[in-house]
Amino acid sequence: MAYIGSKCRACKAPAVIDLPQHNAHFCADHFQQLCRRQVAKAIDEFEMIDPDDRVLVAVSGGKDSLAVWDLLVEAGYRADGVYVGLGIGDYSNESEGYARRFAAERRLELITVDLSEEYGYDVPTAATATGRVPCSACGLSKRRLFDRAAVDGGYDVVVTGHNLDDEAAVLLGNTLRWDLDYLSRQLPVLTAVNGFPKKVKPLIRLTERETAAWCLLRNIDYLVEECPIAAGNKHLGYKAALNTLEAGSPGAKAAFYHGFLDRMAPLIDRRSTSTRAAANRCLRCGDPTTTDVCAFCRLVETAAAHEPVPVEMVLPKRRRR
Numbered sequence: 001m002a003y004i005g006s007k008c009r010a011c012k013a014p015a016v017i018d019l020p021q022h023n024a025h026f027c028a029d030h031f032q033q034l035c036r037r038q039v040a041k042a043i044d045e046f047e048m049i050d051p052d053d054r055v056l057v058a059v060s061g062g063k064d065s066l067a068v069w070d071l072l073v074e075a076g077y078r079a080d081g082v083y084v085g086l087g088i089g090d091y092s093n094e095s096e097g098y099a100r101r102f103a104a105e106r107r108l109e110l111i112t113v114d115l116s117e118e119y120g121y122d123v124p125t126a127a128t129a130t131g132r133v134p135c136s137a138c139g140l141s142k143r144r145l146f147d148r149a150a151v152d153g154g155y156d157v158v159v160t161g162h163n164l165d166d167e168a169a170v171l172l173g174n175t176l177r178w179d180l181d182y183l184s185r186q187l188p189v190l191t192a193v194n195g196f197p198k199k200v201k202p203l204i205r206l207t208e209r210e211t212a213a214w215c216l217l218r219n220i221d222y223l224v225e226e227c228p229i230a231a232g233n234k235h236l237g238y239k240a241a242l243n244t245l246e247a248g249s250p251g252a253k254a255a256f257y258h259g260f261l262d263r264m265a266p267l268i269d270r271r272s273t274s275t276r277a278a279a280n281r282c283l284r285c286g287d288p289t290t291t292d293v294c295a296f297c298r299l300v301e302t303a304a305a306h307e308p309v310p311v312e313m314v315l316p317k318r319r320r321r
């Protein structure tokens with residue numbers, strides 16, 4: 001995959017990737033060094049992980065979560081993985097296979113949790129039962145199950161594979177609505193509070209093109225297919241808009257997101273009304289909540305009482321046969 005005639009900025013060997021935001025090409029070795037440096041910089045700058053922390057990586061079987069797990073293990077962190085079976089048809093079956101193979105080939109510990117077995121519902125059923133877009137029920141379920149797995153397993157920190165594209169897209173959505181509450185919570189580190197584990201995003205300095213290239217160069221086999229029920233997820237449109245800007249102004253995406261973290265986030269700090277810090281306790285599960293029964297317990301009650309819904313019923317219309 002060498003770029004014909006292009007040379008690595010660091011060593012002048014044939015380049016395998018061009019990074020317009022760095023105005024440079026890199027060979028395989030120097031590209032990997034750049035990825036390691038970017039992850040180490042994010043971890044240091046935001047005090048994400050201590051060297052002796054027990055780390056739990058939320059793994060989906062996609063490129064980002066497998067790349068961050070690989071990068072952390074390579075850097076010497078004690079990192080296990082957790083995979084949540086969401087019941088999204090073949091997509092879930094395949095993604096679990098990728099996560100399991102990655103862990104088995106590297107002799108890493110992978111915890112698996114199945115939403116249907118543990119709580120009696122899956123994402124298609126939850127989306128239908130609540131009448132909301134699938135990502136809403138899915139995100140809430142994943143957050144809770146990752147938190148639970150971390151607390152039950154005695155882990156110090158939960159790592160997610162959110163990359164620069166993900167974070168910039170969420171930031172654009174929050175900014176378009178000037179949602180100060182969400183903006184004030186959009187930080188790459190959530191501290192441990194009220195029994196919730198610390199959560200961090202070490203890939204905020206890498207784009208999804210870079211995490212894909214990392215996987216390719218490191219022989220990491222990942223699920224390329226996107227989630228079939230992601231439609232309705234506005235972030236896909238925000239990502240496309242940012243990619244258009246980036247094509248015309250390389251580095252715009254990073255400047256937008258990191259400028260927010262450097263200059264805007266400190267100004268709106270402490271506005272957050274996150275349920276993580278709420279004083280009330282859920283009557284069902286005992287977790288912090290601003291209402292009597294937390295959003296997750298309400299979701300479980302609604303979804304588990306509903307007839308199981310096959311994934312085909314929640315596919316966007318253009319994907320149904």
Ligand code: Q46
Pocket residue numbers: 086123134135136138139227228229230233
């Ligand atoms: S798995 Fe779940 Fe994602 Fe699919 S339903 Fe949405 S949130 S898109 S990362």
Ligand code: ZN
Pocket residue numbers: 008009010011012013026027028029030031
């Ligand atoms: Zn080089």
Ligand code: ZN
Pocket residue numbers: 282283284285286287293294295296297298
């Ligand atoms: Zn609850």
